[in-house]
Amino acid sequence: ATPLVKVGGLADVAGELPRALARYGVDVQLALPFYPGLKAELAGLRPLATVEVPRPDGVQTATVHALEVDGRRVWLIGGEPIDAAPAVYGAPEQDAAKFTFFGIGALQACRSLGWEPEVVHAHDWHAAPSLAWMRTASFGWDRTPALLTVHNLPYMGAGGEAALAEYGLRPADDPHLPDWARRLPLPLGMSHADWITTVSPSYAGEIQTPAFGCGLEAFLASRAGRLRGILNGIDPRVWNPGADAAPERRYATDSLEDRLTNKTALQRIFGWPEHGRTPLLAMITRLDVQKGVDLALDALEALQDVRWQFILLGRGDPAVEAQAEAFAAAHRDRAAFIPQFDPFLSRRLYAGADMLLVPSRYEPCGLAQMMGLRYGAVPVVRATGGLRDT
Ligand code: NHF
Numbered sequence: 001a002t003p004l005v006k007v008g009g010l011a012d013v014a015g016e017l018p019r020a021l022a023r024y025g026v027d028v029q030l031a032l033p034f035y036p037g038l039k040a041e042l043a044g045l046r047p048l049a050t051v052e053v054p055r056p057d058g059v060q061t062a063t064v065h066a067l068e069v070d071g072r073r074v075w076l077i078g079g080e081p082i083d084a085a086p087a088v089y090g091a092p093e094q095d096a097a098k099f100t101f102f103g104i105g106a107l108q109a110c111r112s113l114g115w116e117p118e119v120v121h122a123h124d125w126h127a128a129p130s131l132a133w134m135r136t137a138s139f140g141w142d143r144t145p146a147l148l149t150v151h152n153l154p155y156m157g158a159g160g161e162a163a164l165a166e167y168g169l170r171p172a173d174d175p176h177l178p179d180w181a182r183r184l185p186l187p188l189g190m191s192h193a194d195w196i197t198t199v200s201p202s203y204a205g206e207i208q209t210p211a212f213g214c215g216l217e218a219f220l221a222s223r224a225g226r227l228r229g230i231l232n233g234i235d236p237r238v239w240n241p242g243a244d245a246a247p248e249r250r251y252a253t254d255s256l257e258d259r260l261t262n263k264t265a266l267q268r269i270f271g272w273p274e275h276g277r278t279p280l281l282a283m284i285t286r287l288d289v290q291k292g293v294d295l296a297l298d299a300l301e302a303l304q305d306v307r308w309q310f311i312l313l314g315r316g317d318p319a320v321e322a323q324a325e326a327f328a329a330a331h332r333d334r335a336a337f338i339p340q341f342d343p344f345l346s347r348r349l350y351a352g353a354d355m356l357l358v359p360s361r362y363e364p365c366g367l368a369q370m371m372g373l374r375y376g377a378v379p380v381v382r383a384t385g386g387l388r389d390t
Pocket of ligand 1: 008009013152199363367386
């Protein structure tokens with residue numbers, strides 16, 4: 001959840017949605033694992049409480065820290081399974097143990113600190129086990145509505161079967177779920193959720209079909225009456241070219257001429273001809289097969305005779321990185337690959353590129369295209385999921 005910790009788009013939503021809801025008067029309290037990196041940054045913070053995380057083979061202890069971020073309360077749940085993993089996302093088995101521990105710890109923290117929510121909202125497979133636990137572990141919140149938001153269906157927590165069993169969570173018994181799915185965190189959580197949402201209306205429809213349903217389409221279709229797509233948004237104050245310190249020049253959204261300064265600055269940084277009319281294309285993404293980086297590179301290769309300049313920013317899958325590296329090496333006079341997660345440069349790209357490429361194979365929602373729209377970098381996208389809806 002931004003601004004505390006960010007790996008991908010989930011962080012923007014988890015960070016900004018509570019703020020947006022607060023404007024409607026909703027008191028949202030956000031729980032996050034107290035990741036080692038965060039712990040190091042917040043070294044002075046004192047724990048508020050410790051709570052028990054029961055397991056069939058004994059009890060683990062979770063620590064609860066709390067802080068205010070932009071007027072919102074954030075609870076940080078710490079403990080041995082979370083300390084054991086250096087990164088936010090790592091080995092599947094270890095991740096499943098740490099996130100299951102986290103979810104149970106978060107519920108126990110609410111109980112112990114006397115805060116009973118009207119709705120429990122879990123995001124993705126990582127928080128999904130908490131809903132199963134809330135419903136089955138005699139916790140007592142049997143009537144508290146449970147909402148699960150799916151940000152990316154293929155990530156179901158594969159490898160997490162043993163961890164769920166270690167925390168005493170029984171497999172799902174919904175007859176619409178295939179056998180292989182019943183012991184996985186995401187399907188288990190979905191089977192206990194009162195409502196399932198995903199992050200765009202189109203994706204909510206797509207996941208009920210074999211092409212996008214990852215084998216869960218029959219189950220999801222059986223829940224169609226309780227499955228909705230609610231489009232993500234971005235905070236226009238956070239994404240505002242008129243008040244952004246990163247680009248060479250700030251500009252009002254009704255004076256796009258000022259963007260040329262930003263485009264020229266990028267061309268200068270990369271040592272390319274400073275032509276106003278050569279289209280500058282940017283792609284800002286995790287380098288994952290989902291995101292279609294290969295589709296963009298192939299397309300640019302096929303456009304050899306057309307003028308373009310291309311900047312790809314992001315890191316991820318080593319095979320995709322290698323492909324991008326080779327492409328940039330072969331087109332040094334007009335292509336660059338920066339294998340980094342760099343929020344500062346990404347804002348300069350939104351503010352200076354003419355077009356933003358988002359050729360995702362599937363896209364639950366996608367946020368980059370909204371940032372591109374806000375900054376006047378025209379998104380060129382595949383018509384899928386949230387890209388279609390926005
Ligand atoms: O925007 C935040 C993000 C989505 O499409 C994106 C994705 C992961 O794949 O909801 O989650």
